[in-house]
Structure formats: C-alpha cells, structure tokens
Amino acid sequence: MGTMTEGYEFYASETSYFSGKVRAYLRYKRIPFVEYLNTPDAYRTVILPRVGWPVIPVMVTPEGETLQDSSDIIDALELRFPEAPIYPSTPKQRLAGLLLEVYGDEWLKIPAMHYRWNKNYDFAIGEFGKMAAPELTGEAQREAGLKISKPYAGALPFLGVTPKTEAAIEKSYEGLLGELDKHFAVYEFLFGTRPSIGDFGLVGPLYAHQYRDPASGELMKRIAPNVARWVERMMKPPHPKGGEFLARDEVPETLIPVLARMMREMIPVLVSTAHHFAKWVAETPGAKEGTEPIPRAIGTHMFTLEGARDSRAIFPFDLWMLQRPLDYIASLTDEEKPRAAELLAAAGGDTFLDFPSFPRLTRKNFKLALA
Template identity: 35%
Template sequence: MSRFTLFGIHCSLYTAKARSYLRKQGIPFEEYSVSSREYQSSILPTVKRMIMPVLKTPQGVIVQDSADIIRYCEAHEAVKYPALPDSAVLRAVSYLFELFGGEGLLRPAMHYRWNFDEVNLDYLRSEFRCLMPAGTAESDRPQLFDIASGSMRKAAKSFGVSEHSAAAIEASFNEFLRLFEAHLSDYPYLLGGRPTLGDYALMGPLYAHFYRDPQPGLLMRRKAPGVARWVERMNTAEDNWTDYENAASALVSDTDLPESLLALMRFIAIDFLPEILAHIEFSNQWLAARPDLPAGSNGLEDPAQRFIGMAQFNWRGIPLRSSVMPYRFYLLQHLQDSYAQATESAQRDIADVFAAGDLSQLLTSHTERRVARHNFLEIWQ
C-alpha cells in the first residue's frame, strides 16, 4: 500500500492537527522529523522555510500547512469522516473553530509551555531533541536547545504572553476547559457523533501543548478529564464510545444548536474576537500605507516572514499587543466565503447562529485585500 509521509515533530501544534486528521480518515502514513535527511535535503529547499507540517503524497506532491493538508486530502482521497458537514450552518461553525483552534488558543498554549520551567523544562529538553540532526554530539545539545527554546519564548511574547497577562490567560483557559468539558459530557465530538474540521483544529493545541506538556497536562486531567479523553479519542483511528450510550455518527441539528456549543462560541467572542478585529484594522491601515504593494508579495523584505507588525487591543480588561499574521485572514476567508456562497436562506440561518454566539462581526469584517497561499507562502492578492 502506498503511504503518505508526514514531516513534523511530536510537540508541534499544527502537526498534531494534521496527524489526527490522517489517523481518523484511515490514511496510511509514516512520520519523520523536520531534522530528517529527506526534509533537510528535499523538503526544505522546496518550501523555502523551516515550517511544519509538510505532507508528501505517494505521487510526490508536497503540501505544506495543516489546513491545506486537510483540504488536499478531502479533494483527492476517499475519507471516512468528511471534515466539513453538508449543512451550511455547521460548515460555518466548523470554519469558526478551525480559526479559533489554530490561532485563538496560541496564547495559553505558549504560556503553559514556556512559563513553568520548574515542571516542564526537562520534558521540553527531551522533546526538542527531534529537532536536532542525527549525530548531534551530546555536548552540543544544551546550547542548541537554548537557541530553539529562546526563539519560542520570544514568539510567546509576540502572542501577548507576559507576567502582566499570565493571570488572565490562566483564567481564560480554565474557562475554556470548563465549557468544553460540559459540551463533551453530551457529545463525543464538537458537532456530535463524528469528528469535523473544528475538532482537528482544537486537537492541535489541546494535544501537542496542553495534553502532553506536564504542567497543563495535569491541569487538564484534574479539571477536565472528559477533554483529556477526547484528546485520546482524537488520536486513534478507531471509534471509541465507552463514554457514551447510544452513540451514533449523526451531527447535531443545524436548526437547534446545543446551548453548550453556543456557550463555546460566546467564549470565542470574548477571548478571540477583539484580537482578530484589531488585526484586521491594523492590516487595513498597513495596506493603505502601501498602495503600490504588488500582488503576489507579502510586502516584506523576507518572503518567508509571517508577521507584518503588532496590534494593540483590550483583552479581558487589560491592554495587550500581539503579532499580526496574514495567515489568520487566510483561515477567516474560508468562513466568510462559506457564508457568502450559501443560499439566502442558509445565510439567514448562519447569521442567526453567529448572532446568538455574539460573533456577527466575523462574517463581514475583512482585510481590503485577500490573502492567498502560493508556493507555500502567504501572499496578498
């Protein structure tokens, strides 16, 4: 049987999203580190930046980015569980949670990984060994870890992680765990009886950072054991209904969404909406200052750079600054395109659901120029 090859590492958020999807779909694959010879000699020169995950198909096609990997497989493979529901309403909700799962949980993911060295550090040293090329001398490993972890600690600050925001981050994440735990008490997955796109996106941070890292892993098991079991369920190919009686693969009704799902949407409205709106406003000002920016460019000297600046916003009662990444608009566009392409009746239903979740602005707030991905890079169209 022909097999796919997935390049990533165990503790990578976006690799966890792609890995879970491949397992749930029964798509055979082998996984290698980004330090492997093939990645270094073949993949890296192709994608032109150290980034993960990357999927290589049996035909040799290279797909980079967890969202694009899922879309590629949906289009080209026979899948067990389609990532996107047929219902326009549930499809829009799926895109919402793809955006939030991959981007909205970055702040607590980075906080819990890099601000608890007394608990996490020895574990992280072991985790980061897979980034180091084979044959790296033991004497060189501590210095290489310090370089890699130093880069990640700097990235954490760019997502708004600081002593100033730590208490609010922890309160926010505990609230999310409580809400997701309550939802999972009735449903095995986000939208009911089978995994969908939002599950895979949430799996990224919830597995790679929160379940596996010692400090948040203990927190999850203590305060949200149902979430921990969902992580385990999302990491296996087989269905497991031991927590649910009369389990079925049906999704929730798109005309009567569970209150526990709407509660999660209202959490996103508080926790992530102010940030993404601030990023859109910043980007539109940034674009306005560059009227001659050529299509197909990211507008920066380095084509591989992912950040265009820092935006400030109020978050849970405190001022915060975080890096503006056009990639987030790429994900947001999937939600907004789905809404725009729906029938008039479905658009009304989607608008009603997003109004109930206090998220109406997400359907219409956008950057003046669209973001695309071309040759594995984010560009302005």
C-alpha cells in the first residue's frame, strides 16, 4: 500500500456491472490502464488489504492510492483528466445525467439480475468459474463458479425479483428498451455526441448483463438494435475525449419517457427508503456516533412495478447515490432552478424537488457512514 505502481491498475471483470461503467469511462477519456481480473489472488493481495471487503471495480492509481465505488473513481479521474468533461455544465442535462446514473446504478440491477440468473444461468456459472478458478477447467471450474455465484444468484429476492414480479420486470425492461431505442435511433449518446455521466450509469447494466450475457444480448439486438449499437459505441468510443453536448441545454424529448419511468418506478422506493433510514438512525443506538455500522439493508418494504407488488430490501446506499442529484439541485442558482423544475415537471417528477430530508451519508474507508 502506498507504493508506486506502473500506471492505473483496474481490478475488474467483463461480467461485472460497475466494471463496465468505469471501463467505458476510461476508454472515452483515453486514460492508460491495465485491467486485472478479480481472481482469488487479486482479492487476497490487493482488494481486501486495500478496500477491506470483497468488491470490484477497484482502481489503484500510479501513486498507489486506492479508489472504489464507480462514482468516486470517475469523480477522482475527472479532476485528473479534465479534458472533455462528462458532466454537462447546464442544469437540465446535468440533472438528467445524474438522475439516470442513479437509475442505471441502483434500479436497473433488478432487470439485470433477473435476466442474468433466470435466463443466462449456465453462461453466468461458466463465467464465474473462470474468475474463481482460472487455473481449472471443465467440471471443476464449473463447481467453483457455482460456489462463488451463490451470493449473487441468491440476491434476487432482496432486490424484489420473485415469481410475483418477474413478468412485470420484463415488461418494464422491454418498455425501457423501446424508449431508449427511439432515442438512440437519432442521438449517439444521451445528450449529443459526447457521453455523459448518465450514459456511463446506464451502460453498467446494459453492457455486462444485458448485452454480453447471450440470451439478453439476443433480446436487445432483436427489439432494440439502436440500444445495442449505443452499447458498442460506449465500449469503443467513436470520438474519445471528443464530441459535444447539445446546444442550449437541450434534453431531447425522447428522454422524457425514460425519466418518467424512473420517477414512476424508482422514486417512490427512494422516498420510502429515506423515511426508513431516518427512522433507523433515530432508533439505533450508536448510529449517530458511528459506532454502529450502517448495514447493507435495513429491513424490507413493498414496491410496485408495472402493477405487480412484492417486498424488497431497503438499501441505504441508494440514498448516498441520490445525494448526487439532490446536491446538484441544491447548488442551482435562482435562474437555473426553474429550468431543472421544468425538466422534472415534464417527466412527472415535480415532487422530486421536495424530496424528504434524511440523515446525510458519506463513505469512510470504503464503507457507508453518517456524514
């Protein structure tokens, strides 16, 4: 730790959601990096000693600094590589980008995990086997894949993927693909010819799970070929460090249905999460002092998707992500705020401006903590 390294070391996997988000960013920015697979050896010698828990993606900078969480990696690199910023500077595009990052990062896990573990099971086990036991082959490697995939495949009910919701998840995801297909028939990226933070958020689920997993890739290419081509552009940028955001802060009309979908599907869950989290902090001894760690999930709540209803875990981490668009709104000037409000109103999200307050979150030592 703290020792100099040869360049940016990126611990990641082709199968991983947030690895795809960061890899696409690194390629757009032409940041020199070497990618290392998350083998057991990498967890033992690099990831666990540096981060304290098993997770990817992890970035080790040339100075030996450790970065984790895709948003923190991107933000740290934006400071080091300021050319061609991926954050639009105008209110509507920037807010839409930050919102779609949250939607891609946290909500589209639901369809991503459903399709991977319910429709691409054999492929996924094989891929996990290659990560867990690169030295083995055949049945032995498959066994290793089965073993390490358990926590991932087992996470489905926590996310709300159950027999009661599966049909609704597919309806919602196919609806989203249809909406995005119309957009990408006209535009290269969300806001023009340059990818934004929103594009990187969306490509997390839409690359590793929904494009690269074969049954999902087949579906995407069949019903949303323009989305598949956007994924390909994200992973092989046509104008690295180039392209432009649309003039006059335009957020294309074709993105309104996508934002409306987020407002309808995800925001009610986040509002409920905010209430539960405030209550958890108030009622948990040691929470405020930081002696009681914030658990990954704090109970369960009901959610509704395309008319289906079931329960899912309540994830405080989602609120840490949501602080990004909320902080941006709070930072807007009196002239800018009405433009952000206009965008939200068009997406049926007026109430987002009055999002309930909740105890502020930060990350300390790569873990969630109260600020």
